Amino acid sequence: MDSLYLLIPVALVFVALGIKLLLWAIDSGQYDDLDKEAWRILNDDEGQDSHAQNSSAQDSGDPKP
Amino acid sequence: MADQLARAEPTPCYHCGEPVPDGVSLVVEIDGEPRPMCCPGCRAVAGLISGSGLDAFYRRRTAYSERPVEEDGDFAAHYRVYDDPEVAAGFSTTDDNGQVSARLLLGGITCAACTWLIEQSLSRVPGVLDASVHLQQSRLDVRLDPTVLPLSELFARVESLGYRPQPFRASTQREQSATEYRADLRRLGVAGFGMMQVGMFAVALHAGDLQGIEEQYRGLLRGFSLLVSSFVVYYAAGTFFRTAWRHLRQGALVMDLPVALAIGLAWLASAWATVSGTGQVYFDSVVMFTFFLLLGRFLEARVRQRYAVTWFDAEAALPDAVTVRRDGQWQTQPRRQLQPGDRILVKPGQTVPADARVLGGAGAVREDTFNGEHLPRHVRSGDAVYAGTVNVESALEAEVLVDFAHSRLAALQHSVEMGRSGKPRLARLADRIAAWFVAGVLLVTSATALAWLQIDPAQALWVSLSVLVISCPCALALATPAALTAAAGALRGSGVIVRGENALEALSRCTHLVFDKTGTLTAGQLSLDRVHPLADIAENELLAIAAALQQWSNHPISRAFAGVERTLDCDSVDQVVGAGLDGVRGGQHYRMGSAAFCRDLCPALPQPPDDALYWVALCSDERPLAWFGFGDHTRAEAPAVVAAAERAGIHTGLLSGDSSPRGPQLATELGMAVIGTGLQPREKLEKVREMQAGGAVVAMVGDGLNDAPVLGAADASFAVAGATDLARAQADFVLAADLGGVTRTWRKARACRRIILQNFAWALGYNLCAIPLAAAGLVPPWAAAIGMSLSSLLVVTNSLRLNRRETAH
Numbered sequence: 001m002d003s004l005y006l007l008i009p010v011a012l013v014f015v016a017l018g019i020k021l022l023l024w025a026i027d028s029g030q031y032d033d034l035d036k037e038a039w040r041i042l043n044d045d046e047g048q049d050s051h052a053q054n055s056s057a058q059d060s061g062d063p064k065p
Numbered sequence: 066m067a068d069q070l071a072r073a074e075p076t077p078c079y080h081c082g083e084p085v086p087d088g089v090s091l092v093v094e095i096d097g098e099p100r101p102m103c104c105p106g107c108r109a110v111a112g113l114i115s116g117s118g119l120d121a122f123y124r125r126r127t128a129y130s131e132r133p134v135e136e137d138g139d140f141a142a143h144y145r146v147y148d149d150p151e152v153a154a155g156f157s158t159t160d161d162n163g164q165v166s167a168r169l170l171l172g173g174i175t176c177a178a179c180t181w182l183i184e185q186s187l188s189r190v191p192g193v194l195d196a197s198v199h200l201q202q203s204r205l206d207v208r209l210d211p212t213v214l215p216l217s218e219l220f221a222r223v224e225s226l227g228y229r230p231q232p233f234r235a236s237t238q239r240e241q242s243a244t245e246y247r248a249d250l251r252r253l254g255v256a257g258f259g260m261m262q263v264g265m266f267a268v269a270l271h272a273g274d275l276q277g278i279e280e281q282y283r284g285l286l287r288g289f290s291l292l293v294s295s296f297v298v299y300y301a302a303g304t305f306f307r308t309a310w311r312h313l314r315q316g317a318l319v320m321d322l323p324v325a326l327a328i329g330l331a332w333l334a335s336a337w338a339t340v341s342g343t344g345q346v347y348f349d350s351v352v353m354f355t356f357f358l359l360l361g362r363f364l365e366a367r368v369r370q371r372y373a374v375t376w377f378d379a380e381a382a383l384p385d386a387v388t389v390r391r392d393g394q395w396q397t398q399p400r401r402q403l404q405p406g407d408r409i410l411v412k413p414g415q416t417v418p419a420d421a422r423v424l425g426g427a428g429a430v431r432e433d434t435f436n437g438e439h440l441p442r443h444v445r446s447g448d449a450v451y452a453g454t455v456n457v458e459s460a461l462e463a464e465v466l467v468d469f470a471h472s473r474l475a476a477l478q479h480s481v482e483m484g485r486s487g488k489p490r491l492a493r494l495a496d497r498i499a500a501w502f503v504a505g506v507l508l509v510t511s512a513t514a515l516a517w518l519q520i521d522p523a524q525a526l527w528v529s530l531s532v533l534v535i536s537c538p539c540a541l542a543l544a545t546p547a548a549l550t551a552a553a554g555a556l557r558g559s560g561v562i563v564r565g566e567n568a569l570e571a572l573s574r575c576t577h578l579v580f581d582k583t584g585t586l587t588a589g590q591l592s593l594d595r596v597h598p599l600a601d602i603a604e605n606e607l608l609a610i611a612a613a614l615q616q617w618s619n620h621p622i623s624r625a626f627a628g629v630e631r632t633l634d635c636d637s638v639d640q641v642v643g644a645g646l647d648g649v650r651g652g653q654h655y656r657m658g659s660a661a662f663c664r665d666l667c668p669a670l671p672q673p674p675d676d677a678l679y680w681v682a683l684c685s686d687e688r689p690l691a692w693f694g695f696g697d698h699t700r701a702e703a704p705a706v707v708a709a710a711e712r713a714g715i716h717t718g719l720l721s722g723d724s725s726p727r728g729p730q731l732a733t734e735l736g737m738a739v740i741g742t743g744l745q746p747r748e749k750l751e752k753v754r755e756m757q758a759g760g761a762v763v764a765m766v767g768d769g770l771n772d773a774p775v776l777g778a779a780d781a782s783f784a785v786a787g788a789t790d791l792a793r794a795q796a797d798f799v800l801a802a803d804l805g806g807v808t809r810t811w812r813k814a815r816a817c818r819r820i821i822l823q824n825f826a827w828a829l830g831y832n833l834c835a836i837p838l839a840a841a842g843l844v845p846p847w848a849a850a851i852g853m854s855l856s857s858l859l860v861v862t863n864s865l866r867l868n869r870r871e872t873a874h
Contacts, residue, residue, distance in 0.1 A: 008289055015262055022254045026247055036200040039177030043125050
């Protein structure tokens with residue numbers, strides 16, 4: 001159990017690093033526009049043309065005439 | 066909703082979703098299929114998007130795009146003023162390498178896919194080094210090489226995609242809200258990390274309480290808990306202490322007071338227990354409190370600020386570049402340099418840039434900015450024209466009378482601000498409950514402390530502390546934001562953007578639903594209703610003749626012919642200002658316009674039919690040909706919206722700037738009261754104030770600049786699709802698709818209020834059970850922690866029920 005005396009401080013160092021990293025990310029503006037990023041991570045595929053064909057038939061949910 | 070679905074829907078435009086007018090057959094091939102378009106503007110934009118291989122935009126978007134404004138084609142000329150370094154300096158910077166970083170405010174961004182479209186499309190333009198769109202602020206940050214791509218070309222490029230660019234001007238308010246957002250996020254992040262760490266130590270400590278733990282390890286774990294939680298309390302919870310203290314000095318009891326007390330006392334007592342090696346520690350509760358409270362506030366602030374676009378001002382409706390006479394010739398100059406006494410030239414289709422007196426030319430201006438009326442007013446030499454109105458017929462030369470600050474448009478903007486500041490503040494449910502709750506908890510805690518001082522002084526601190534801890538402000542603090550977030554999310558999915566601060570709550574109590582007429586209950590555009598032939602000619606031939614004449618006109622009725630197929634052409638057409646069109650085809654003379662104008666050519670023209678339409682005559686030099694009746698169509702979904710509100714006991718009424726008899730007639734058709742017609746923006750505002758003074762909670766639905774003041778003053782307000790930016794900025798809700806959103810929104814607002822009340826009922830009920838137990842000294846810290854978490858979880862889960870959409874569209 002003596003290892004706790006070493007492991008807990010080590011864990012705290014990592015926590016401090018994590019916080020530091022998070023604050024850096026916030027300050028560099030990476031969290032400023034959560035709506036866009038939430039959408040982009042699902043949609044920003046460059047190889048769009050490959051599946052453009054098969055998804056065009058039942059696409060986007062726009063009402064059909 | 067079944068009645069809505071059963072109704073035959075007109076074909077929606079694939080780009081903007083507005084119904085395709087009868088007779089229009091514009092098509093763009095997207096994803097290999099022909100798609101219907103409602104107007105040449107949409108076709109141009111869709112054609113460009115599809116032509117650049119960005120068809121994916123249409124699959125990815127979650128809302129229809131905005132219908133592009135039809136303007137005279139040459140965008141680049143209009144924007145050339147931004148190439149002037151002095152003007153450009155207002156919104157861009159140039160670095161050492163000559164690269165320009167510019168910020169543009171974009172109108173018409175309806176969903177996240179728009180950001181993708183703009184970024185993708187711009188990144189293919191030579192000269193653009195980097196482009197990124199900020200969705201929440203509708204802001205485009207772009208870095209470009211001005212030698213390859215001048216700024217004016219950038220503006221034109223964005224405009225051709227169907228968005229309305231303008232320079233992004235920094236405001237202190239906007240900077241401040243961005244700074245606050247980051248500060249909130251930092252606090253939340255630190256509290257989150259702290260919670261995980263201290264939580265881990267706490268699990269070990271609680272386990273130790275149950276099965277025994279050596280004193281030295283307990284001291285170690287407590288010591289590190291103290292270290293981490295001290296940092297969290299200092300860094301993340303500091304805001305509670307400051308707010309509580311600020312309000313306490315003014316004698317106000319706010320939710321932050323028991324929060325600050327609970328956090329402060331629990332931390333102090335636990336620190337004392339750690340140092341002295343006695344008693345109990347509440348470090349986990351301290352950091353968990355902090356985290357959940359910050360989370361609740363963060364979510365609430367996000368809902369409130371998400372679309373808080375309050376910085377659109379009336380001035381943005383004016384053109385940045387004007388044609389002005391300097392040194393004996395016409396020059397294009399920035400509008401801000403205009404002086405009273407300058408001579409300006411306003412071409413047809415352009416917005417009048419300043420209040421001015423007409424010097425030369427006769428024409429007509431559309432003043433829907435001020436009165437909502439879509440038929441233009443005729444002006445001739447000596448008449449005044451106002452900034453923000455649109456010149457529709459022929460070029461006008463005018464002398465500037467006053468600068469912007471003294472213009473009629475600035476006065477309108479001023480009354481918008483008046484409307485907003487005079488808005489009655491409905492006290493928020495949460496605030497009212499919080500004050501009582503705070504007083505109650507403080508009272509019970511003091512009573513407990515006093516009682517235990519009599520019974521067992523050594524236990525007094527610990528027991529009163531556990532009362533504070535278990536009273537769980539978490540559930541109370543989460544009750545409102547969780548419900549608001551869920552409701553706003555669901556509404557957004559059904560095409561309603563929630564912007565206003567207390568709008569959902571005000572709307573849930575709304576007693577009167579007031580509509581503007583033009584552009585709100587109606588489509589806001591004249592369309593051809595009836596053709597009344599006077600000669601033995603087929604209807605489509607009459608239409609073809611009319612369309613051939615009308616393509617030379619800028620008058621609003623000419624748009625009604627935009628979709629008619631061109632089978633004929635005139636040899637020459639003259640536009641006679643204030644009267645109509647005069648054309649020659651195959652040696653025959655035609656006239657289309659007012660009765661008097663046509664009788665000049667053909668005295669046999671009879672009176673127009675009696676129907677309340679706007680009648681325009683067509684005749685040749687031989688005989689009268691037809692009367693064309695134009696009307697502004699009622700939106701298809703309007704009757705259902707009015708009926709649903711009346712069924713639910715909400716009074717509906719009409720408040721219109723238009724003075725024509727069509728207003729009262731429409732109100733009777735829809736079964737709503739007439740509150741007033743023919744009113745100026747200020748008079749509308751007074752009407753709503755009167756109703757509010759009589760105890761009514763008023764929700765207003767409007768669209769134009771002239772509605773902006775009254776939208777600002779109403780307790781809750783809606784701007785419909787296609788509303789002007791200023792109206793949007795004042796409205797609490799922006800409807801992206803149809804008027805049906807009004808019904809969905811008030812239903813959701815009522816549901817939201819129900820859920821909030823349930824949440825409060827639960828939080829209070831939980832406290833009623835838990836506090837007596839704690840006061841009796843029967844609750845160990847781990848039970849308090851579990852109770853608190855479960856209570857918060859229940860509140861959040863209950864709120865998520867609001868996330869269900871009412872109807873798919």
